[in-house]
Amino acid sequence: MKRLTISTLLAVTLLSGCSSTDEIVPDIPPSELYATAQQALQKGSWITAIERLETLDSRYPFGAYSEQVQLDLIYAYYKNDDLALAEATIDRFNRLNPAHEKADWVLYMRGLTNMAQDRSFLHDLFNIDRHDRDPEPSRRAFRDFKRLLERYPNSLYASDAKARMVFLKNRLADYELAAADYYIRREAWVAAINRAQQLQRHYPDTQAARQSLALMETAYQELGLQQPLEHTRELMALNPQ
Structure with missing residues (x-):
C-alpha cells in the first residue's frame, strides 16, 4: 500500500473539514429552523448547525432567537475549528450584550478559542512538541481565564x-526556557541569563524554572562570574529537577 504524504493528509483533512452541502436552507418559520439547528448541534453536525444558525442570524437578526443563535454560533464555530469566526462572533456578542447573564461563558469560550489557536494540525497529527513556537494565543487565553476568575469567581467555569x-x-514557561536554551547554543550568555531570570520571575513554580537554573550555571561559568555561579548552584541544590 502506498504511503500517504503530508500533502495528501493535508488535502484530505482540508476537504473533510470544509465539506458542506450545497443545500439551500428552506424558508421555514424561525422556530422550526432553530429546532433543526439544535438537532444538528446535539448530533455534532457542526457544518449543518452553522448553516442553520447563520441563516437564522441573517434572516431574523433581531428575532426572539437572536441572542441564543449567536451563543450557539460561538460554540459551533469553536467545535468546527472556525476559530476566527468564533472570535469575531464573541466580539459582536459582547458589543451588543455587555451585561448578558452568560457573559462568564462567553469569556470562557474566548479563552478556549485563543487556546485552540496555539496548536497546529501537523503538530497534533505527528505528536510534535514545539515549545519554541510563538505562544501569543496562549498569553491571550491566560488573560481571558484570569479575567474570568476575577470577574466571576463563582462561575461554573471557574474550576476548569x-x-x-x-x-x-x-506552556509559556517552556517557551521562555526554549528561548534561553537558544541563546545558550548561540553562546549569547548575557541574553540567556536575562531570559532565564525572566522565566523564574514570572513562572517560579514551574519545572521550566528549575531547568533554567542549569542554563544560568553554564552562562555564569562561561562568563567567569564566580559569585552568581555559586548562588545559582545553591538554588539548584534547593530546587532539584
Whole structure:
C-alpha cells in the first residue's frame, strides 16, 4: 500500500473539514429552523448547525432567537475549528450584550478559542512538541481565564479555567526556557541569563524554572562570574529537577 504524504493528509483533512452541502436552507418559520439547528448541534453536525444558525442570524437578526443563535454560533464555530469566526462572533456578542447573564461563558469560550489557536494540525497529527513556537494565543487565553476568575469567581467555569491556567503557565514557561536554551547554543550568555531570570520571575513554580537554573550555571561559568555561579548552584541544590 502506498504511503500517504503530508500533502495528501493535508488535502484530505482540508476537504473533510470544509465539506458542506450545497443545500439551500428552506424558508421555514424561525422556530422550526432553530429546532433543526439544535438537532444538528446535539448530533455534532457542526457544518449543518452553522448553516442553520447563520441563516437564522441573517434572516431574523433581531428575532426572539437572536441572542441564543449567536451563543450557539460561538460554540459551533469553536467545535468546527472556525476559530476566527468564533472570535469575531464573541466580539459582536459582547458589543451588543455587555451585561448578558452568560457573559462568564462567553469569556470562557474566548479563552478556549485563543487556546485552540496555539496548536497546529501537523503538530497534533505527528505528536510534535514545539515549545519554541510563538505562544501569543496562549498569553491571550491566560488573560481571558484570569479575567474570568476575577470577574466571576463563582462561575461554573471557574474550576476548569484554573486548571487551564496551570497548563498555559507551563506552556509559556517552556517557551521562555526554549528561548534561553537558544541563546545558550548561540553562546549569547548575557541574553540567556536575562531570559532565564525572566522565566523564574514570572513562572517560579514551574519545572521550566528549575531547568533554567542549569542554563544560568553554564552562562555564569562561561562568563567567569564566580559569585552568581555559586548562588545559582545553591538554588539548584534547593530546587532539584
